[in-house]
Amino acid sequence: MSEKEVKFLEVCGLKKSFGSGDTKQDVLKGLDFTVAKGEFCVLLGPSGSGKSTLLNILGGIDSADSGEIFINGDKLADMNEKSLTRYRRKHLGYVFQMYNLIPNLNVKENIETGAYLSDAPLDIDELLKILGLYEHRHKLPNQLSGGQQQRVSIGRAIVKNPDILLCDEPTGALDYNTSKEILKLIEDVNVKYGNTIVMVTHNEAIKEMADHVIKLRDGKIRHDIINTKKIAAADLEW
């Protein structure tokens, strides 16, 4: 792996605060870390630790007060809004805790909204099969279970074959079994398509399946560990 691939995502001295004066609250207090290409990285931490803010900044939908972010050598801070949109369009996939599907588009069409953004999208039918949604492709979101809806959401993010897949508590609203199914799916996607995955979670158990675990607390990195003993998602217990 080249140095560029090792430092596929590089974060240097990242700071972010909300409010001003007395109410000013430092959410990120100077973060430094790198994520290698194709790595499955988990950002772990309790509520209010700044992990979602960090993810949003990585995704270019929020901005940092200071510090730098490089993705594949491109500096995020240099990008204007248009370039940021283009960057998200070409390189990023987003999965949220709430699935935010378009209610009046069916499963396949919801995934097409992601495919449309890419010049070389994945084959949708094959993806639907991988997602286990092929049978449900003509259903509307409200005809699906929460887990199925999250699969659609992952499908929508992954179909454009992004370099980085950002997942914000993707299992946060799901039960244990469904959560494990979703985690397995993300794991499969990571293996099959080789995308770099950055996942935010507060579930300590999930760190076991990651290549790289970054623990945050009070806006600071408490641990930055490369997990050499990762286990399959199916074997996770919590």
Add this chain to the structure above:
Amino acid sequence: MSKESVSYGKRPRNPMIKRVWKDIWRDRRRYLLIFLMFVVTIGFVSGIFVANNSMSASLDSCKTRFKCEDGHFRLSEPADEETIAAIESGEMADVAEIFRERAYNEAEDEVIKVVDDAMAEEVDKQVRAAITEQTTAAVDQQLAAAAAKGQKFTDEQKKTALEEALDTAISENFDKAYDEALKQAKDSDEYTDALNEAFDKAHEEIDKEIDDKYAELSERYGLDEEIKAVPVTVYPLFYKDVNEGLAKDTDHSIGIRVYPERKDIDLFDILDGKAPENKNEIMIDRMHADNVGIKVGDTITVDKEEFEVCGLAAFVDYSTLYEKNTDTMFDAMTFNVAMTTDEGFERIHSNTRANYAFTFKEHPDDEYEEKSFSDDFMKALITQVAVSENEDIELEDYVPAYANQSINFAKNDLGTDMAMGGVMLYILTAVLAFIFAVTISTTLEKESSVIGTLRASGYTKGELLRYYMSAPLMIAVFAAIVGNILGYTFFKNVVVDMYYNSYSLPTYETLWTPYALIRTTIIPIVLMFIINLVVITKTLRLSPLRFLRHDLKKSRRKKAVRLPKWRFFPRFRIRVFLQNIPNYLMLFVGITFVMLLLSMAVGMRETLDYHQAHMSESMFAKHQIILSRTEDDDGNTITTSAKNAERISVSSLERKSDTYNEEVSVYGVEDNSLYIKLDADFAEKADKDEVYISQAYADKYNVNVGDTIVLSEKYENKDYTWKVYDIYDYTAGIAVFMTNEKFNEIFDNDKDDFSGYICNEPITDIDEEYIAAEITEDDLLKVARQLDHSMGAYMVYFQYVCMIVAALILYLLTKIIIEKNERAISMTKVLGYSDSEIASLYLIPTAIFVFFTEFISIYLGYVLMTLFWKSMMLGMSGWFEFTMPVSGFVKEFLLVFIAYLLITVIDFFRIRKIPKVLALKNNE
């Protein structure tokens, strides 16, 4: 799994395009309502514009197509060819000279006869004297000779001898001597002198008489001014004014004006049936036929003769059925115009009215020239008729086309409808724009997380903007297409039917009306485009994160408002209200729009009724008479003995503007008038150019004391600039007041000139022939009646439109409020509140809000309507204030509140239908 096994597909077409259709389907009820509102608005207004334009163009083209007259005149009896030829020359006859020549000619023989008679008598006397003298001398000589011979004669014998001798001498010599003497006398200078002297004396008398007579005529008609010869072609257009009877009843109060076959002038458009072909057939006016229920094939009696109605037509010179041009209003119920064949015309036993139509040989370029031609021709006509060989012939009537109500009224009225249509369009476009703004911002709020996700995934603002603009624009464009199609078909026919109900209009051709498309389609669509663009662009400027967090408001409430320690339910309701303030503001604006529309629908009717009911109060005096001339045939000033009668001068000028030329009445009033009470010291205090204006003038054109007004002669390029001295409390008309003296000075009249009398007592002692017009309450009601007449039918339709719009707005806005609170309502259900409790929590704040809003909105609607009313009145003649009685406000209040209660029932069912699981479900 390895990366090599990845298979790629094609980039799909933008799935959001598919979604546009699905969005429209999902929100079909909302879009359908908006679509319907658009269709009705665009259709109705476009219908007005198209019908108006097409009919107006048809009326214009018919003037040429059906050879409309440039005017007509009526003589007391048919004129001979020579007179007609003289009239056609358009030249003014030198009345004085011709009269003088005729009088001289008539006088010459008389003078010669008188002089000759006198001379014959004188010669007779002289010849007899000479013969007597000679004979007496001869007899005396003979008697003396006989006496010398001793003969003796008694005196008796002498006398007898002389008498015998005289008789013999006269019988033998008188004639010869007389003739010789007379011949000698006539050859003498004395005779010539006597004759000349007599001629001079006679001419002197004639000149005096003619000069006096002509001076009067000349002054009355301005014959001493130079005129330009206006050659015309004169067409006999005789008619008979008789009674019409319907076969089925005996009412003979309908007047019918029957013309023989019209071939060359003032032709007609047959709308049903055919032109008469035999003496028993008659073609009548279509509108009158409709009004009284006559159909082709029916039999009517015309002056007791029966005729079969063979056709219904619109005569080009009777688009409005005015019997007399001075009538204040037309009446198609009691007046009819008809045409028979020449033989049929003969069947009617009534006096033929010698009416003639004329056309100018050289077509006038504009209305000024037309007026100038008409005035010049009138002078030529008066003089040529005056000098006609037939001394009994008189000019009874002269109506140039520009002043002919029958020809022009309908066309002018079409303009009023345009003004009305314009106002409706402005209001409805504003309503639609508002609804779209509300709809689009609600959609964006609802779609917040989807927008956030799409933006986070890399969708550009442009892509989302195009997507969110698609549905409303598609609806608007589609509605515009349907609206225009309906405008050109259904609604146009509705409007045209209303026109056909009022006027005798010809057939028309539907015209492509670009301004209808621009005003009813392009403007609303562009407006929609701009509103959507602004609202969507403004919202999309927010970061994807704010969309994901549903944080679309500009400022976030930092602290909760502390509420007093009331019971839970009232506090909950206040919280509902505080949370939904933006929606309630929308509801407020919506109700204000509804009130504006209702102000129009309810207020216009009320205003017209009020105006008609109170018109008599705003008259100067109960009776106003305008004289055709102020001196009677004997040259005495026409007076009246009616108690407190006052002289008044009246003239009519125009207030010109780019949009509408308003006719302004100018009154000259007696000092210290009892009826028009100007300041007692106005005459002394006011400057030369200072005048009073009526309150209506001030209100309509925002004129204040000290302002300058400019009025113009209608058909002459002459302006009058005056300063407003004060405003006179007169609301019935646009008028200017000044003293009679000033009036006469300004209009170059004689010092004592006036136009008529005003009085509270009836004026009965003025001969009808001198009365040009009697201004009654009816005249002042004309504007109101004209509005009532031309808009009465609109009002019905407009009230429907208003009610539909009102219901739609309330439906759409309360729907938004309920939808926004769906999840909260669902949650209260989960918590165990009953439907009626929830309804009381969510519907009562709205009900209270609607209740109080109505009061403010009624006031605002009234104020806005007053402004709209003003803008509408600016496009038409006259002025009366928008008036709304308390009952009108109550009606408005009740209508909206009842509509709201009905919508509340729907809302209650909406609330009942909200499922409990919604609160627990994901957004989808």
